[in-house]
Amino acid sequence: MENVLKIAIQKSGRLNEESIALLKKCGVKFNNGKDQLRVKSHTFSAELYFLRNSDIPNYVMDGIADVAILGENTVIEHGGGLDLKQKLGFSKCRLSLAVPKDTPYSGIEFFNGKKIATSYVTTLSQHLAKHNIKSEIHKISGSVEIAPNIGLAEGICDLVSSGSTLFKNGLKECEIILESEAALFANPNISAEKQEILDKLLFRISAILEANHNKYVLLNAPNDKLDEIVKALPGMKSPTILPLAIEGWSSVHTAINENDFWDSIDKLKSLGAEGILVVPIEKMIL
Numbered sequence: 001m002e003n004v005l006k007i008a009i010q011k012s013g014r015l016n017e018e019s020i021a022l023l024k025k026c027g028v029k030f031n032n033g034k035d036q037l038r039v040k041s042h043t044f045s046a047e048l049y050f051l052r053n054s055d056i057p058n059y060v061m062d063g064i065a066d067v068a069i070l071g072e073n074t075v076i077e078h079g080g081g082l083d084l085k086q087k088l089g090f091s092k093c094r095l096s097l098a099v100p101k102d103t104p105y106s107g108i109e110f111f112n113g114k115k116i117a118t119s120y121v122t123t124l125s126q127h128l129a130k131h132n133i134k135s136e137i138h139k140i141s142g143s144v145e146i147a148p149n150i151g152l153a154e155g156i157c158d159l160v161s162s163g164s165t166l167f168k169n170g171l172k173e174c175e176i177i178l179e180s181e182a183a184l185f186a187n188p189n190i191s192a193e194k195q196e197i198l199d200k201l202l203f204r205i206s207a208i209l210e211a212n213h214n215k216y217v218l219l220n221a222p223n224d225k226l227d228e229i230v231k232a233l234p235g236m237k238s239p240t241i242l243p244l245a246i247e248g249w250s251s252v253h254t255a256i257n258e259n260d261f262w263d264s265i266d267k268l269k270s271l272g273a274e275g276i277l278v279v280p281i282e283k284m285i286l
């Protein structure tokens with residue numbers, strides 16, 4: 001039987017679109033009709049399962065799926081057990097406690113004896129126990145932000161990304177319990193053959209992530225400043241330098257990491273660089 005990597009992703013929800021986009025950029029292409037929950041890639045040894053988010057950790061632990069793209073928050077709430085292979089840098093959010101915006105809040109002791117509505121019972125219970133807080137946890141599986149407004153609880157514990165849902169429901173974030181982002185998780189007992197396919201996928205993912213953190217920069221430099229300009233470039237081993245048609249000028253090409261980007265551009269300008277073009281990079285293999 002042909003070995004394929006079984007990849008579970010969210011059927012719907014905040015990770016769905018970006019998970020599909022990332023896989024497609026990695027050359028894991030597939031045509032899934034609406035509501036088709038299992039589909040084989042026609043370009044990579046993989047099969048996709050579109051599943052309900054909270055079910056995915058069990059599917060991976062049971063070996064039904066080999067790997068999954070999940071929020072770290074989901075795996076922590078499940079109780080761990082899956083191998084974190086690669087953080088993916090999207091769907092960044094935090095799991096936070098929140099209370100009505102007019103509630104005076106001076107610390108986590110506020111929640112002693114209070115009712116908290118959440119879908120994250122395990123993570124919240126552990127956090128409260130760590131701080132020796134005894135609250136009544138009321139489990140609900142969605143629309144958590146409504147709870148204080150209908151008298152169901154004094155506070156909530158839910159995911160916050162932009163903060164817009166809290167704001168629209170008259171709540172304020174008062175305590176961050178954990179920070180989370182999308183990541184690729186794997187069953188810890190994956191076979192050697194599947195590991196080989198997974199390594200191929202991880203290599204492609206790292207090329208995409210590296211590219212996301214870098215920009216390709218092309219600039220024109222006066223030859224008498226070329227040495228200083230090259231020294232000021234934090235990019236790859238050595239930039240490409242080509243003579244321009246105009247006497248005394250060269251074209252310099254390199255990649256610059258986003259963390260160094262604006263400082264580098266300021267330095268290059270002050271050294272006389274002109275016509276600076278900044279281009280997104282699709283893939284970067286170092």
Ligand code: PRP
Pocket residue numbers: 013014142143145158159160161162163164165166
């Ligand atoms: C999450 C979470 C919040 C909202 C926060 O819901 O439960 O309701 O996002 O995002 P914001 O801070 O950007 O407003 P999601 O849309 O993932 O769906 P869910 O209700 O299924 O959790």
